Amino acid sequence: MELIASLAIGVLAGSGVWLLLRARTFQVIVGLALLSYAVNLFIFSTGGLRSGAAAILRAGESGSLANYADPLPQALVLTAIVIGFATTALLLVVLLAARGLTGSDHVDGRERDR
Amino acid sequence: MTAWTDHLLMAPIVVPMLAGAIMILIGDRRRNLIGLIGLASTVTLVLLAGLLLTMADEPVVRIYRLGNWPTLFGIVLVLDGLTALMLALAAVLGFAAFVFSLGRWQRAGAFFHPLFQFQLMGLNGAFLTGDLFNLFVFFEVMLAASYGMALHGSGVARVRAGLHYITVNLVASLLFLIGVSVVYGITGTLNMADLAFRMRDIVAEDRGLLETGLAIMGIAFLIKAAMWPLGFWLPPTYAAATTPAAAILSILSKVGIYAVLRVWLLLFGGETGPSVGFGSHWLVVGGLLTIAFGSIAVLATQNLPRLAGASVLISSGTLLAAIGAGQVAVTGGALFYMASSVLAIGAFFLLIELVERGREVGADVLAVTRAAFGSGEDEEELEEQEIVGVVIPGTLAILGFAFMACALLLAGLPPLSGFLAKFAILSAVMGPTGTGLRLTAWGLMAALILSGFATVIAMVRSGIDVFWTNPARRPPRIGVVEILPIAFLLLICIGLTVGAEPTMDYMQAAAQQLHAPTAYLRGVFAGRPDAAP
Numbered sequence: 001m002e003l004i005a006s007l008a009i010g011v012l013a014g015s016g017v018w019l020l021l022r023a024r025t026f027q028v029i030v031g032l033a034l035l036s037y038a039v040n041l042f043i044f045s046t047g048g049l050r051s052g053a054a055a056i057l058r059a060g061e062s063g064s065l066a067n068y069a070d071p072l073p074q075a076l077v078l079t080a081i082v083i084g085f086a087t088t089a090l091l092l093v094v095l096l097a098a099r100g101l102t103g104s105d106h107v108d109g110r111e112r113d114r
Numbered sequence: 115m116t117a118w119t120d121h122l123l124m125a126p127i128v129v130p131m132l133a134g135a136i137m138i139l140i141g142d143r144r145r146n147l148i149g150l151i152g153l154a155s156t157v158t159l160v161l162l163a164g165l166l167l168t169m170a171d172e173p174v175v176r177i178y179r180l181g182n183w184p185t186l187f188g189i190v191l192v193l194d195g196l197t198a199l200m201l202a203l204a205a206v207l208g209f210a211a212f213v214f215s216l217g218r219w220q221r222a223g224a225f226f227h228p229l230f231q232f233q234l235m236g237l238n239g240a241f242l243t244g245d246l247f248n249l250f251v252f253f254e255v256m257l258a259a260s261y262g263m264a265l266h267g268s269g270v271a272r273v274r275a276g277l278h279y280i281t282v283n284l285v286a287s288l289l290f291l292i293g294v295s296v297v298y299g300i301t302g303t304l305n306m307a308d309l310a311f312r313m314r315d316i317v318a319e320d321r322g323l324l325e326t327g328l329a330i331m332g333i334a335f336l337i338k339a340a341m342w343p344l345g346f347w348l349p350p351t352y353a354a355a356t357t358p359a360a361a362i363l364s365i366l367s368k369v370g371i372y373a374v375l376r377v378w379l380l381l382f383g384g385e386t387g388p389s390v391g392f393g394s395h396w397l398v399v400g401g402l403l404t405i406a407f408g409s410i411a412v413l414a415t416q417n418l419p420r421l422a423g424a425s426v427l428i429s430s431g432t433l434l435a436a437i438g439a440g441q442v443a444v445t446g447g448a449l450f451y452m453a454s455s456v457l458a459i460g461a462f463f464l465l466i467e468l469v470e471r472g473r474e475v476g477a478d479v480l481a482v483t484r485a486a487f488g489s490g491e492d493e494e495e496l497e498e499q500e501i502v503g504v505v506i507p508g509t510l511a512i513l514g515f516a517f518m519a520c521a522l523l524l525a526g527l528p529p530l531s532g533f534l535a536k537f538a539i540l541s542a543v544m545g546p547t548g549t550g551l552r553l554t555a556w557g558l559m560a561a562l563i564l565s566g567f568a569t570v571i572a573m574v575r576s577g578i579d580v581f582w583t584n585p586a587r588r589p590p591r592i593g594v595v596e597i598l599p600i601a602f603l604l605l606i607c608i609g610l611t612v613g614a615e616p617t618m619d620y621m622q623a624a625a626q627q628l629h630a631p632t633a634y635l636r637g638v639f640a641g642r643p644d645a646a647p
Contacts, residue, residue, distance in 0.1 A: 020281075020285070025277070028281060032281070032284055032285070032288075035285070035288055036284075036288060039288045039291050039292055039295075042292060042295055043291060043294075043295040046295040046296070046298055046299030047299075072298065072304075073295065073298065076247060076294070076295065076298070079247075079251065080291055083251070083254045083287075084284075084287075084288075086258065087254070087257075087258060087261075087280070087284055087287070088284070090258070090261055090280065091277075091280050091281065091284065094261075094265065094273060094276055094277050094280060095277065097265075097268070097273050098273045098274060098277050101268075101269075101270045101273050101274075102270055102273075102274065107277065107278070107281075108274070109270065109273075109274040109277075
């Protein structure tokens, strides 16, 4: 499971970085989205990858992380998803404004002179 | 043990949040009411900051547990010398920028005032919080508001610069998250004090990974602080932003500096095992390179807003290099420098707009080009737009004096506080107690003096051009509410100069707390949660 998870994170992050460095605003925003998925998965995986762990402690068990899934990374990732979603939406609006004002979808607002 | 004064720690976050929320509910139409609420909020923040400064001026570190949960489970707010100083700077700058915006900028777009309040809330929260994840959350609150502020007034230049600004900061936030999760994965805590406590007992094979995580987080901070290869977004964004927005944005880069000061000194400063001093060379070298880049930018720039942006770079570089030197006395001087430069740059951003108001569009660029290539073109007559405001006699003289004060402060020349701050840094670096590398000391000295020299040249050149060689044909019309905030900021700088000794004592005490964080740790861990609510 570690291998699949790390491959997924790696592929997402790699594609995200590649798209982020492109010149078109839409590619940049898709790249940012992919990168934030990679980061969210990464945060999630810091709690340890286990299947079938209890969400909360059952009666009579000791309070050790061996008995239940670590809730904190889940809380963190939830916050990170919400914030990432909101800021990406804002960037999308700015992207549209830039497209309308400059008439170009280049990140600098104008095509590079050839 | 909870006195009513302990609840004051929460107030710098709650007051602007409530003010902003109420403003949104009222709607954007009723300007006078909204202005009144904003005024009440910013004045309250200034008074609160004053109160918190006096509370922090003692060796005890105060904490506030949200919901009265035990320290390691709940969220804590921490007040020490550095926090109180940053809160005060943000409050003073916020008040000045707010009053300035009443002149005319609030009408340039929708929801200026609510965004402004949320900006202050994010700033104050970032300064107060005691754990890493809330630092991230407040960074985002602050940034989300700053995106709106940077775009306020719209227009091609702002949207273009804003697009870059938002993208760079989103990437920085992702790096921050990676760092935070690595730290949590290894140490199992996000509370900064607890983290400092656990740094000693990290096993050797995990230490490299932890340092990597913290370094990634550090990159996020340094992007905010605009260290050299990471700071190219700063001058265009600040130059394009509307004046009050630029003034309040200028403290945003200091949040990055604050985070470096807090986290780096806490985790790598004191007795925290084998990691002590991790990355200090990067800070020094990066800081020096930032100063060099900023100085070149100051000399090369052709208009005043970009000049101010380049000054922000110089001040960031100076602070980073001074922090990297890792000595208590140098850090104390750096804090003094931070106070002085934040106020001076804020005042300068506000002043620029008033100076430019009476002049033709693009006059700066023309002046430099004319000086270089000789003039030959007819000047166009541009109709000045009608501006609401009271005419002050001798406006230009006042503006000139303010400009001169800003130049002295930014360049660090006597007699104002910029000089004292630089002197404090240099005398500590070169002093007999200095145990750091000689090379660092000499490099810092050369960089500070040369950057000051570059600033003098650039400011004198612009000053001569603006006030002497081609002054505005008629003095610009300037409202009282627009000149008062500048005077307010500059008077505080003069106050810092006159009261340099108590100020310096305070800064040294704050630096002492940062370098020997036992008081911080004891403060955060002290006492059980209160039995009675």
